Amino acid sequence: MSYCFGIDVGGTTVKMGLFQTDGTLKDKWEIKSRTENEGEAILPDIAKAIEEKLTESGIDVSEVVGIGIGVPAPVDREGVVKDSANLGWGYKEARRELEELTGLTVKAGNDANVAALGEMWKGGGKGHRNMIMVTLGTGVGGGIIINGKELVGEHGAGGEIGHITVQWDEAESCGCGRKGCLEQYASATGIVRLANRRLARDDKDSILREQSISAKAVFDAVKQKDEVAMEIAAVFGDILGKTLANIAVLADPSVIVIGGGVSRAGEILFEYIEPPFTANAFFASKGTTFALAELENDAGMYGAAKLILEV
């Protein structure tokens, strides 16, 4: 039997997975991300955790084909990170350092791109080779898979779907410093902004007026046929569906996978996203299907394993 590790590094925890190379997850666990001192302990901690796991499992290092690792930053093709605020890293040759620490082959990628790879391999995009993944969480993340590989780009910043400009006349700033990014309308916080804007516009009755606003509250209200909530969902769906139609003109995917916290609202999302997508899609994308992500927080771990298996 041969094995690999899939590792998803976050700002608070590192998710670690031991996989058989046939894709079976054999074991998963977490360690803390020690980000102090410019995150200097993160990679040594990972190397130590791998060594301990091999000993514990009675697996010889010669049976391990390598390590895939996803990190919250742009990562170039050489596995170099220029800057990761979440991890405390400045310039970091992540791939090379982890190879030296472990003696194993390492491949590194951006966490959002890697999660997309995971969803293609074992989740909502299973069986597809051309996919757009959009993660609707606090922000909007994403990844584009072209012919089975994640789109990395020159600086490792490819597939940054959340920062496509969709409203050129937006007055408020996005976290990235620019204005009118998709993230400002389609993330959990973006949906709250849309809701607050709508609620402020008039006094129309809505159950949303009786509670604190969240993306979940909006879609719960949609499920109860609250008209104001349905208007908010329509604005959200119109912006996201049209933007996905534009991305599809470039990426020509066979499936679009929606993940992140907002996706827990379920299939009802598609009622709002698909019609504007289809109405605006280029002919080649008229048959593109939508699917919900399936791996939740494990997507990055699976994708990291896939990253090293595809080398």
Add this chain to the structure above:
Amino acid sequence: MSYCFGIDVGGTTVKMGLFQTDGTLKDKWEIKSRTENEGEAILPDIAKAIEEKLTESGIDVSEVVGIGIGVPAPVDREGVVKDSANLGWGYKEARRELEELTGLTVKAGNDANVAALGEMWKGGGKGHRNMIMVTLGTGVGGGIIINGKELVGEHGAGGEIGHITVQWDEAESCGCGRKGCLEQYASATGIVRLANRRLARDDKDSILREQSISAKAVFDAVKQKDEVAMEIAAVFGDILGKTLANIAVLADPSVIVIGGGVSRAGEILFEYIEPPFTANAFFASKGTTFALAELENDAGMYGAAKLILEV
């Protein structure tokens, strides 16, 4: 010495190139595209032309590594064309048929994607591996190169830059049947539309009022500091620059190459495209450079050769 053929099939002529595998173009010539009878003669004509050229040049077929071919239609990864109005083809297994006719290995691609590959290999994008190419001709074509390979997509319709929707409130239809495509503003005919709209708005003096309007006339007038022409160029540049900034969020290129008839206006284009691009670019793309295409009508031939050499 070993050789390959790079072939660019158009609706009226087929451009044929005989290359050494080191990239040297040894010979180029054209044959007619016989599109009658559903274009059934096109591939046999190409096979015959190749055979004759080999005989003429004293090259043995064993010295030929293969044939790359670009066609004006989406081409999937298997080299299958679903429909090409320009060639009279319906469903056509172009790669397989040409392999059977010649006994050589063939790789087929979409002409615009293949031309982008050519510009990366030997033209304006030389030395780059992540590139956006936009061809401003009668329409707007394009190709996206990711890590040295053309973005093909599920149906061979990847990188269709000209059909990104950039104006959701456009009243007139694009050739593709949708409304507000980049092509409606940034192609040669799009620039004429912008010019006519601007000229109709008031009576402001302009040398454009004394001649028939063309994209060339607009940029010639810009070079003479004609204010109305400069306003038109600014609208063109704003739309194209912002759209390229959005594409760059996804593709993370190191260079953007501008080709097609409109690009003959030269470096002055960049004065209008670059400022809106840079103002709206995601941080990773702030350093992306612009270049003019260099291979003109030979780009497709070069790219087709590269297509087979990269297999």
